[in-house]
Amino acid sequence: MMESRQYLTVLGCIGLYMLLCVGVGVWALKRTKSTKAFFVAGRELGVLVTSIALFASLFSGFAFVGGPGLIYRAGMSSMWMAYAGIMGGCLSAVLVAKRLRMVAELRDSLSLPDAVAARYDSATTRFLTAIAILVGVIGYLAVQILAMSMVLQSLLVRSDLVSSIPLELCVLVSCAVLVFYCTTGGIIAGVYTDLFQGLVMLVAAVLVFFTARSAVDGGFTAMTETILSDDRESVGPWGSLSLMCCLSWFFLFVVGACGQPHVITKHMMFRRIRDLKLIIPISLVAGLVTTLLTFSIGMVMRTLVLTGAQPELMTPDAAAPDFLLAFAHPLLAGIVFAAVFAAIMSSADSFLNIGAAALVHDIPRAFGRKSSASELRDARLATILIAVVAALFGLYWRDLVALLGAAAWGVFAAAIVPVVAIGFNWKRATAAAANTSIVFSLAVNLGLRFFEVDLPWGIDRGAAALAGSLIVFISVSLCTRPRPLAPDIDAVMDL
Amino acid sequence: MRWPLLLLGLLTAMSAVAIAAAVIGEPSGALGVENARFSTMLDGDPGSEGGTPRHERILAVGWLFGVLIMAFAAALLLWGYRRQGRVGRMGWAVAVIFVVQAVCFSAVMIAYGSYTGESAPALWWALPEPTALLVYLFWPSQLGFLVLYVVTFDRWFWTPDDESRFQAILRRHGDGQ
Numbered sequence: 226m227m228e229s230r231q232y233l234t235v236l237g238c239i240g241l242y243m244l245l246c247v248g249v250g251v252w253a254l255k256r257t258k259s260t261k262a263f264f265v266a267g268r269e270l271g272v273l274v275t276s277i278a279l280f281a282s283l284f285s286g287f288a289f290v291g292g293p294g295l296i297y298r299a300g301m302s303s304m305w306m307a308y309a310g311i312m313g314g315c316l317s318a319v320l321v322a323k324r325l326r327m328v329a330e331l332r333d334s335l336s337l338p339d340a341v342a343a344r345y346d347s348a349t350t351r352f353l354t355a356i357a358i359l360v361g362v363i364g365y366l367a368v369q370i371l372a373m374s375m376v377l378q379s380l381l382v383r384s385d386l387v388s389s390i391p392l393e394l395c396v397l398v399s400c401a402v403l404v405f406y407c408t409t410g411g412i413i414a415g416v417y418t419d420l421f422q423g424l425v426m427l428v429a430a431v432l433v434f435f436t437a438r439s440a441v442d443g444g445f446t447a448m449t450e451t452i453l454s455d456d457r458e459s460v461g462p463w464g465s466l467s468l469m470c471c472l473s474w475f476f477l478f479v480v481g482a483c484g485q486p487h488v489i490t491k492h493m494m495f496r497r498i499r500d501l502k503l504i505i506p507i508s509l510v511a512g513l514v515t516t517l518l519t520f521s522i523g524m525v526m527r528t529l530v531l532t533g534a535q536p537e538l539m540t541p542d543a544a545a546p547d548f549l550l551a552f553a554h555p556l557l558a559g560i561v562f563a564a565v566f567a568a569i570m571s572s573a574d575s576f577l578n579i580g581a582a583a584l585v586h587d588i589p590r591a592f593g594r595k596s597s598a599s600e601l602r603d604a605r606l607a608t609i610l611i612a613v614v615a616a617l618f619g620l621y622w623r624d625l626v627a628l629l630g631a632a633a634w635g636v637f638a639a640a641i642v643p644v645v646a647i648g649f650n651w652k653r654a655t656a657a658a659a660n661t662s663i664v665f666s667l668a669v670n671l672g673l674r675f676f677e678v679d680l681p682w683g684i685d686r687g688a689a690a691l692a693g694s695l696i697v698f699i700s701v702s703l704c705t706r707p708r709p710l711a712p713d714i715d716a717v718m719d720l
Numbered sequence: 721m722r723w724p725l726l727l728l729g730l731l732t733a734m735s736a737v738a739i740a741a742a743v744i745g746e747p748s749g750a751l752g753v754e755n756a757r758f759s760t761m762l763d764g765d766p767g768s769e770g771g772t773p774r775h776e777r778i779l780a781v782g783w784l785f786g787v788l789i790m791a792f793a794a795a796l797l798l799w800g801y802r803r804q805g806r807v808g809r810m811g812w813a814v815a816v817i818f819v820v821q822a823v824c825f826s827a828v829m830i831a832y833g834s835y836t837g838e839s840a841p842a843l844w845w846a847l848p849e850p851t852a853l854l855v856y857l858f859w860p861s862q863l864g865f866l867v868l869y870v871v872t873f874d875r876w877f878w879t880p881d882d883e884s885r886f887q888a889i890l891r892r893h894g895d896g897q
Contacts, residue, residue, distance in 0.1 A: 297761070315862075319800035331889065331893055458765065459763060465763055465764045501877075531758075651723075651724060699731075716885075
């Protein structure tokens with residue numbers, strides 16, 4: 226295990242990383258003169274920045290903390306989320322990216338609900354999309370802030386720098402950096418920190434994979450043999466959970482990839498549509514590389530605990546931090562812990578941005594208010610407000626946060642996939658269908674979780690809500706009369 | 721109208737299969753049981769209910785559920801690839817990749833059928849046979865969709881003609897405002 230001096234190396238890496246984020250925020254401040262720059266980076270992003278920002282936004286703290294924890298706890302089950310990555314990325318590119326980018330340029334859309342309102346010509350659809358985004362954002366963001374603060378608190382206490390430190394103070398420190406660069410530089414700061422954060426995550430993933438392999442004599446073969454002798458199912462194709470549960474995750478993550486607003490909003494930001502040819506493969510390959518970390522840490526920690534080389538973990542989520550502190554060189558541990566913060570912050574900055582857009586741009590517009598000169602200032606204030614609310618939720622309403630955080634991917638998928646992935650490819654889709662499916666998806670997703678309804682064979686509730694909302698959307702569209710599309714929207718839907 | 725009906729049909733079939741799995745019922749321990757020594761780990765409990773493998777009763781249902789999910793995803797992809805309502809050669813390409821994916825998945829299911837009964841499962845590149853088929857065949861088979869996307873991008877997904885037409889739409893819309 227590390228000594229306190231080595232913990233200081235880790236904390237130093239995190240401190241350096243945070244300083245760099247602040248630097249990017251200051252740099253981006255000069256470039257953020259309008260709401261278009263604040264929300265969609267002026268639609269001027271290049272291939273590499275967009276690719277890495279896409280990948281970094283998708284891989285939140287879950288990939289670095291929750292993912293290894295799930296592999297440790299349930300074996301290969303959660304790998305089904307990873308198997309969904311390539312197919313989900315292709316679906317998102319083909320169904321969403323091109324059309325969203327065209328509508329965004331045509332109508333000068335600043336947010337996803339803006340584009341949705343242009344497609345359906347409906348203020349109600351804009352409002353409901355913004356509400357679905359806000360519900361997911363608060364849950365997701367609160368979980369991310371809480372995770373970041375807990376990691377910081379644990380490191381500070383273990384380093385002997387302090388004997389104890391209140392979680393509230395750690396929340397304040399973590400949020401201060403995040404809010405600073407998001408407020409000053411908006412999405413420009415967000416995507417450029419994402420670029421840096423994504424590169425840190427990639428380096429960390431490769432280094433950790435080889436460190437994990439060498440942590441057990443005999444490498445992955447020996448790990449598999451150890452796990453196999455204890456419980457062969459956990460290293461089988463379904464892991465410890467059920468076959469139906471794994472397949473429902475596969476469905477949720479393949480199709481749900483088209484409905485994650487913090488990710489698909491990036492499709493409104495790149496310079497030229499033809500850049501999509503490279504953006505998608507680069508981001509998907511980066512995602513595949515990062516999966517190495519999730520898989521290797523989970524496997525190695527389960528093996529080490531089974532053989533008695535490591536004491537049992539306090540919680541499965543401790544798999545990654547405990548592995549790093551026990552086996553990695555302090556500098557590597559520092560880089561990976563910085564990567565953990567990077568993963569969390571790269572998703573959190575996107576959530577803050579789309580949440581602010583929903584609050585100051587989409588909801589007022591749904592009620593007929595036009596953009597005002599103060600919208601940029603309001604967006605900055607809204608960013609701070611959302612961070613404060615999410616932090617308070619994280620600190621004081623953890624049950625609610627756990628509920629919203631766990632449901633967030635499913636909430637976004639079920640509410641947004643039909644409206645965007647189907648609706649932007651089908652002229653017959655109606656606003657009534659969009660509104661009904663959003664309300665249905667929120668009710669089913671949150672209702673199933675609130676009343677703790679377990680589906681048979683562990684089928685994921687989000688997957689059930691997604692299938693249901695798709696059925697509702699297509700059925701209602703077929704049963705209702707579509708309004709004539711605006712000529713420009715009709716024309717781009719032919720391309 | 722046919723594509724939405726196809727999607728609706730596939731979704732309905734998926735839901736029906738999930739309901740069938742529910743009707744068949746799950747044995748105790750189907751969702752994993754706590755490891756005998758470590759409470760933070762879940763085991764797969766292969767021998768629940770008197771030694772019957774927990775998935776035995778739904779292997780066929782699970783196979784159908786998986787194939788329907790892949791068919792739905794492939795149909796959605798193809799729907800996105802339509803040009804003037806036609807899928808052209810993309811239809812064949814996506815269908816071939818879907819069949820390869822479904823065959824790989826079927827191989828996983830067949831290998832898994834005998835896996836829980838084997839006394840000492842052999843390892844293929846550090847993984848048991850069904851998991852190896854999943855990781856080294858099924859997972860990479862999806863790369864076919866990515867390769868297809870990149871290779872056909874300029875000829876099908878976004879052609880120079882599309883770019884010109886889009887610029888014309890932008891100009892018309894700009895003039896109209």
